[in-house]
Amino acid sequence: MTLDIRGLSKFYGTFQALNEIDLSVGDSEFVCLLGPSGCGKTTLLRVIAGLESFETGEMMLGGRDLATIGARDRGFGIVFQSYSLFPQMTAAQNIGYGLKLRQRPRAEISARVEELLALVRLEQFADRLPWQLSGGQQQRVAIARALAVQPALLLLDEPLSALDARVRAGLRTEIRQMQKRLGIPTIMVTHDQEEALTMADRVVCMSAGRIEQIGSPAEIYARPATRFVADFVGSSTLLSAARAAGFGVTPPPGQGDSLFALRPEDVLIREDAAAAGRVRSITFLGNVSRVEVDWQGETILAETHRLPGFGEGASVDLSLQPGAGVWVQP
Numbered sequence: 001m002t003l004d005i006r007g008l009s010k011f012y013g014t015f016q017a018l019n020e021i022d023l024s025v026g027d028s029e030f031v032c033l034l035g036p037s038g039c040g041k042t043t044l045l046r047v048i049a050g051l052e053s054f055e056t057g058e059m060m061l062g063g064r065d066l067a068t069i070g071a072r073d074r075g076f077g078i079v080f081q082s083y084s085l086f087p088q089m090t091a092a093q094n095i096g097y098g099l100k101l102r103q104r105p106r107a108e109i110s111a112r113v114e115e116l117l118a119l120v121r122l123e124q125f126a127d128r129l130p131w132q133l134s135g136g137q138q139q140r141v142a143i144a145r146a147l148a149v150q151p152a153l154l155l156l157d158e159p160l161s162a163l164d165a166r167v168r169a170g171l172r173t174e175i176r177q178m179q180k181r182l183g184i185p186t187i188m189v190t191h192d193q194e195e196a197l198t199m200a201d202r203v204v205c206m207s208a209g210r211i212e213q214i215g216s217p218a219e220i221y222a223r224p225a226t227r228f229v230a231d232f233v234g235s236s237t238l239l240s241a242a243r244a245a246g247f248g249v250t251p252p253p254g255q256g257d258s259l260f261a262l263r264p265e266d267v268l269i270r271e272d273a274a275a276a277g278r279v280r281s282i283t284f285l286g287n288v289s290r291v292e293v294d295w296q297g298e299t300i301l302a303e304t305h306r307l308p309g310f311g312e313g314a315s316v317d318l319s320l321q322p323g324a325g326v327w328v329q330p
């Protein structure tokens with residue numbers, strides 16, 4: 001089943017939280033909504049869930065108009081950022097809750113709960129109360145609970161953001177593998193670009209209530225369409241056409257106001273006492289070092305393998321890898 005959203009806008013009073021959203025989510029696709037705080041990610045997720053109204057546009061699931069279907073009847077699975085388990089219920093009871101509401105036979109519920117506990121690898125924890133579980137375990141219970149009713153769509157709002165880095169990285173892989181196996185179309189909100197790039201089939205990059213770009217992680221990274229995307233996803237140096245000319249690149253015809261977005265890994269740096277560049281700072285990142293270079297009044301980001309052989313203040317020359325950089329809308 002495909003979710004199709006066309007021209008969707010949403011206002012809170014006079015404030016427009018969503019502006020002409022067009023988005024399709026295909027069968028068994030994993031889509032991430034990525035963008036800075038306040039850009040409308042949660043609002044869009046809540047509108048899709050039926051927890052918020054919208055003013056214009058349409059939203060169809062498998063050809064059915066969602067506007068005519070209440071939140072409860074959509075049968076979507078939802079997981080929120082903060083732990084939202086029922087505190088007085090065990091893990092197993094939490095997972096079985098939706099089935100119990102639907103008055104499924106007891107034997108069916110316990111079989112399904114067992115299956116889901118195994119799926120999120122919490123077989124040993126069935127009888128624990130939420131406070132007796134770690135944050136990561138609680139979120140796994142929340143995901144199992146969302147999956148219990150075999151949702152047509154899984155909606156995740158920053159489900160990993162309260163967890164520490166290691167647990168988060170592990171759960172990313174787990175959620176993605178589980179989603180692939182079950183084939184449930186999933187929309188996950190995150191403001192973490194690494195999370196979006198590693199998990200999503202497609203990334204929806206949002207800013208100020210609008211979609212800036214939709215693409216595969218590789219497309220979003222290698223060919224950002226706008227200045228915002230080039231800036232928000234990964235690091236870029238943005239050069240005017242005049243500055244870019246210094247590197248021998250010129251904008252496409254008629255796009256003289258475009259900016260040239262340059263990834264640090266595409267900038268080659270070489271120590272040269274006669275060159276115009278000055279190393280302003282070096283940040284060691286483990287496998288690479290990020291080098292800020294003052295270059296004709298601009299700061300250009302470059303990268304070297306491990307630690308460079310020069311220090312701050314060194315004179316350096318910059319050149320571009322073949323095919324480096326993309327022109328983006330200002």
Ligand SMILES: Nc1ncnc2c1ncn2[C@@H]1O[C@H](COP(=O)(O)OP(=O)(O)OP(=O)(O)O)[C@@H](O)[C@H]1O
Nearest residue numbers: 012015017035036037038039040041042043044191
């Ligand atoms: N109930 C509301 N009434 C009025 N304005 C709201 C309401 N809920 C959200 N907003 C506003 O709508 C905008 C989008 O909010 P939303 O919660 O969707 O952002 P977000 O992208 O999820 O941000 P975050 O990453 O911080 O969770 C914000 O400017 C917010 O202040």
Ligand SMILES: [Mg+2]
Nearest residue numbers: 041042043189
């Ligand atoms: Mg949010």
